[in-house]
Amino acid sequence: MADRERASIGTKSAWQLDLGATPLPDGSTRFRVWAPRARKIAVAMPGRGRASVPLSSEGNGYFSGIVADTVEGDLYRYLLDDTIERPDPASRFQPEGVHGPSQVVAPDRYQWHDREWCGIPQEQYVMYELHVGVFSPDGTFGGIIPRLDYLCDLGITALELMPVAQFPGSRNWGYDGTFSFAPQNSYGGPLELKRLVDACHVRGLAVILDVVYNHLGPEGNYLHAFAPYFTDRYHTPWGDAINFDGPDSDPVRHHFISNALYWVSEYHIDALRLDAIHGIYDFSARHILQELTEAVHCQAAALGRRVHVIAESDLNDVRVITPPAQGGFGLDAQWNDDFHHALRALLTGDRNGYYADFGPFSCLVKAYREGFVLNGTYSTFRRRHHGSSCADRPPSQLVVCAQNHDQVGNRMRGERLQEYLTLAQLKLAAATVLLSPYLPLLFMGEEYAEPARFPYFVSHDDADLVEAVRMGRQREFAAFNQPGEIPDPQAEETFLAARLNPALHRQGDHADLFGFYRHLIQLRKDLAPLARLDRNSMEIVEYGEQQVLAVRRSYHGDQVLCLLNFSAERQNVHLPGKQPAWRIALDSTTSADAHTPRIRIDNADDTVIISLAPYAVLVCRKE
Known part of the structure; x- marks a missing residue:
């Protein structure tokens, strides 16, 4: 990376974007683009009725210049x-979509109301992942704002947005984005995204943004004409691999690090969730993940805010979250899919595909104790040994869930967990996540058992691409041997069927489950042993034959005992040794709003026996 680019991201002063179109105080706009594949570059503004304005070569593949009288x-x-016109690779907005022109956007137009906001500690994150297009009837950033109070009432502390970078059409999961700096036009664009983030901060909610740095979508991807952003040395399942370590890779690294800092600085984002880092290939001495994370942390310090970098990875590689001084990349956290797989396989009996490595009760116990289940052990699915141990890393560095967009939407029909489990089992799944010492993530609607499925959907213009997506889905599910038809990802009804109906959270079993989630989250916040994410103060007793997990967590003399029965039978659990007097704080077999009696469980012959209903959860607190 050139010294100029390194300075722009390594300084402790406020960072400013040096790519794309930047309005200046005198009414002009500065343009800068990396385009070594072109001999000359000009800015074309046909809507202003003016001739194109040439940019000057900086001699390093970059072109820049100032265009007067712009607004x-x-x-x-x-x-x-002089031959082809292309949108700006660093476009701040694509009002007419991926194939249309870019738009000049003033970064300081929005008046923020979050001056006192500095973020929240990572240990306090209770995350809620949502898709902007289906979360509200409007399917926009603005449509989320009226529902923020609902999320606060639930107890959520961090809102996680699936990718919002401009993608083709009006409906897409977001992982086909091609303009990394441009918030999706059909979601409301730049100002609406800022308004949403501002509204979250006013309510004390952090905002996590899912960003995709492993590939760009195929439709509307015009970067090839400008520069070698991509490489054929590596391959991803989703598209061309990004050139992070080959010839001319320094400006590519600068582009994506600038993007990360752009979201943090201009949009006040509190954390970045890096999609599928196992598709990011870099064999240079200083990995792009390390360099990006250090840049984000440096910028956060300059802004006086907490900003976190969270990875999604199926590598089970502890180096991702290990500090650089110890040979790691230094990211703040990563998703632990093993936890989800162990929980789902145990509750549903699913053994297809990658679930073949999971299922026994012991896998879930290991996930609770250590984090990764596959920590160097043999993977039947991969037919090789896989992963490394993360048992020495703080549990606050692992994100766990019972559902997320991948594990729901990448099922053939997008079925949610509630289609496979009873209400008691859904409560057990929720408690397993929220009573764990890890960072919990909820997927939109799971808190009340939303019945709408969340299948994969797109809205491409290219008929050949649409057919390729359809065929790709069919190949993907061949390993899972699931009967039935795959919903057409291109059909609008596939997208519309995924929209939520949160009013259900007030009705019947939906309300019961919502109250249970709310109670669990409140306990996690209020009870110090649960709020403290620490393995050293956690004792796990495994009742393998009974399939009961007993977790005792302590902090400064306070103790909490969590009992989770994964059996379909009533189980009598014998707690060994002298026990304190316990008071029930939560019983999943009663309504969350019902009065939980103050009771004492007294010792008899140095043994305490607690009877647990099938799939029951009991949380007791030391008197």
């Missing part, structure tokens, strides 16, 4: 070698 909202494209 926010001006549309433009770059003209390459």
Whole structure:
């Protein structure tokens, strides 16, 4: 990376974006683009009725220049070698979609109300993942705001948005984005995203943004014309691998690190969730993940805020969250899919695909004790040894869940867990996640057993691409041997069927489950042993034959005992040794709003026997 680029991301002063279109105080706009594949570049603004304005070569593949008499909202494209026009690779907004012109956007137009906001500690994160397009009837950033109070009432502390970078059409999961700096036009664009983040901060909610740095979508991907952003040395399942370590990779690294800092600085994002880092290939001496994370942390310090970097990875590689001084990349946290797989396989009996490595009760116990289940052990699914141990890392560095967009939406029909489990089992799954010492993540609607499925959906214009997506889905599910038809990802009804109906959370079993989630989250916050994410103060007793997990967590003399029965039978659990007097704080067999009696469980012959109903959860607190 050139010294100029390193300085722009390594300084402790406030960072400013040096790519794309930047409005200046005198009414002009500065343009800068990396385009070594072009001999000359000009800015074309046909809507202003003016001739294209040439940019000057900086001699390093970059072109830059100032265009006078421009205003926010001006549309433009770059003209390459007087022959082809292309949108800006660092476009701040694509009002007409991926194939349309880019738009000049003033970064300081929005008046923020979060001056006192500095973020929240990572240990306090209770995450709620949502898709902007289906979370509200409007399917927009603004449509989420009226539901923020609902999330606060539930107890959520961090809102996680699936990717919002401009993608083709109006409906997409977001992982086909092609303009990394441009918030999706159909979601409301830049100002609406800022308004949403601001509204979250006013309510004390952190905002996590899912960003995709392992590939760009195929439709509307015009970066090839500008520069070697991609490489054929590596391959991903989703598209061309990004060139992070080959010739001319320094400006590529600068582009994506700048993008991370852009979301943090201009949009006040509190954490970045890096999608599928196992698709990020870098064999240089200083990995892009380490460099990006250090840049984000440096910028956070300059801004006086807490900002976290969280990875999604199926590598089970502890180096991702190990500090650089100890040979790691230094990310703040990563998703632990093993926890989900162990929980789902145990409760549903599913053994298809990657679930073949999970299922026994002992896998869930190991996930509770250590984090990764596959920690160097043999993977039947992969037919090799897989992973490393993360038992020495703080549990606050692992994100766990019972459901997420992948584990729901990547099922053939997008079925949620509630289609496979009883209400008692859904409560047990929720408690397993929320009573764990890890960072919990909820997927939108799971808190009340939303019946709408969440299948994969797109809205591409290219008929060949649409057919390729359909065929790809069919190949993907061949290993799972599931009967039935795959919902057409291109059909609008597939998308519309995924929209939520949160009013259900007030009705019947939906209300019961919602109250249970709310109670669990409140206990996690209020009871110090549960709020403290520490393995050293956690004792696990495994009742293997009974399939009961007993977890005792302590802090400064306070103790909490959590009992989780994964058996379909009533189990009498014998707690060994002298026990304190316990008071029930939560019993999943009663309504969450019902009065829980103050009772004492007294010792008899140095043994305490607690009777647990099938799939029951009991949380007791030391008197």
